Amino acid sequence: MTSPAASSSHRAVFLDVDGTYAHHGVVPDAHVEAVRAARRAGHVVLLCTGRPLSLLPDRITAAGFDGYVAGAGAYAVLGDEVLLDTRFPADLAARTIAALDAAGALFLLEGPYATHARPATLAAMADHLPARGDAAAGRQDITASITAVEDVGAVAFGKVTTFHADAPLAEVAAAIGPEVAVIPSSIPDLGPGAGELFLSHVHKAVGIAVVAERLGLAREDVVAFGDGLNDLEMLAYAGVGVAIEGADDAVLAVADRVARGPWEAGLADAFVELGLA
Numbered sequence: 260m261t262s263p264a265a266s267s268s269h270r271a272v273f274l275d276v277d278g279t280y281a282h283h284g285v286v287p288d289a290h291v292e293a294v295r296a297a298r299r300a301g302h303v304v305l306l307c308t309g310r311p312l313s314l315l316p317d318r319i320t321a322a323g324f325d326g327y328v329a330g331a332g333a334y335a336v337l338g339d340e341v342l343l344d345t346r347f348p349a350d351l352a353a354r355t356i357a358a359l360d361a362a363g364a365l366f367l368l369e370g371p372y373a374t375h376a377r378p379a380t381l382a383a384m385a386d387h388l389p390a391r392g393d394a395a396a397g398r399q400d401i402t403a404s405i406t407a408v409e410d411v412g413a414v415a416f417g418k419v420t421t422f423h424a425d426a427p428l429a430e431v432a433a434a435i436g437p438e439v440a441v442i443p444s445s446i447p448d449l450g451p452g453a454g455e456l457f458l459s460h461v462h463k464a465v466g467i468a469v470v471a472e473r474l475g476l477a478r479e480d481v482v483a484f485g486d487g488l489n490d491l492e493m494l495a496y497a498g499v500g501v502a503i504e505g506a507d508d509a510v511l512a513v514a515d516r517v518a519r520g521p522w523e524a525g526l527a528d529a530f531v532e533l534g535l536a
Contacts, residue, residue: 271476272297272535273307273328273467273493274526275485277445279503280306281319282521289524294322296536303474305337307463309455309489311369311418312336314404328466331457331489333417334371335466342469344371345461346415351438355419355456356411358434364424364452367405368416375414378407384422417458420444424452432456442488455489463489464496482533484518484526486510501529 274280280290294304306315307328315329326337335343347355359366365380408414421428422444428451432441437459444453463485471481479498483490486503488510494500495513502514503525511517519525530536 269301269303270480270482270498270535271303271305271467271471271474273305273463273470273481273483273497275483275487275490275493276306276308276310276315276319278486278506278521279484279490280521280526284316284319286319286322287521287524287527289527290521291322293527293530293536294324297530298323298325300536302535305470307467307483307485307493309418309487311374312371313369313374316404326470328463328470329371330369330417330461331455332461332463332466332492333457335469336371337470337473340473342473343466344417345458346370346417347458351435352414352416353412355435355439358431359419359421359424359456361434362424362426362431362452364421364428364431366419366421368411368414369418369420370414370416373406374404375406375408375411375416377409377411380422381405381407417461419456420454421456422449422453427451428454428456445487462491463493465492467493467496482535484529486520499533501533 280286297304303325305326305328306324309331312327312329328335333345365383368375424431428441432439439456440459441454441456478496481497482499483493483497484501485494486506488507490510491513500514501516501518502510503520504517518529
């Protein structure tokens with residue numbers, strides 16, 4: 260990738276992945292063409308996801324993107340230029356792992372280039388992640404991209420995903436301290452111990468702002484699409500924030516517009532309506 264040139268008539272578009280650009284890991288053909296058409300028109304299009312780059316398979320990225328905001332804002336890359344790479348400080352990382360272990364948690368440690376888990380966690384994932392329909396493909400995407408390591412204390416990470424814990428994840432976060440925050444898992448039926456744990460000062464809008472500054476674009480030139488609770492800040496930050504039908508009420512409340520979901524290829528129509536393609 261090469262960094263695109265900014266233009267006052269062009270906009271930067273940020274797309275959440277799960278539930279927005281893709282449905283259960285499957286990207287509609289119309290979404291692929293919408294991204295390519297927007298880029299041909301001179302707009303900059305990035306995926307803006309809670310996933311790390313290490314958990315973005317080729318079938319998600321195949322349309323071609325100008326960059327990525329990953330790890331829910333912990334990492335940002337534009338073209339070949341890394342703009343942001345935020346990790347847990349060593350002492351906080353150690354406290355986080357200790358608290359997760361005390362809660363009997365099964366967890367992934369996510370960095371931009373690799374995701375690590377203990378072998379026992381990988382063996383137990385099949386009991387906690389859904390295996391039906393397209394979700395099975397999504398689970399295979401994840402498990403095939405995880406590096407097994409017993410000594411997780413040596414791993415540098417920017418975010419944690421849990422699939423199970425004996426205590427609610429919010430209680431685990433409270434035991435760690437105010438430096439961390441949580442959101443519940445978007446995967447149904449995993450229970451209160453499942454979710455994402457991240458640095459409390461990091462969110463998607465942090466990564467978007469760094470990209471916009473690098474491009475010389477104002478907030479008004481930013482368009483963002485999302486459906487999850489980790490999309491709240493980015494939709495509020497964007498000049499045009501677009502929520503997906505059926506999103507949480509809090510997400511709908513901060514959005515300027517609503518688009519149909521990926522199961523109906525809703526981004527294709529939204530791109531046309533917004534003059535992006």
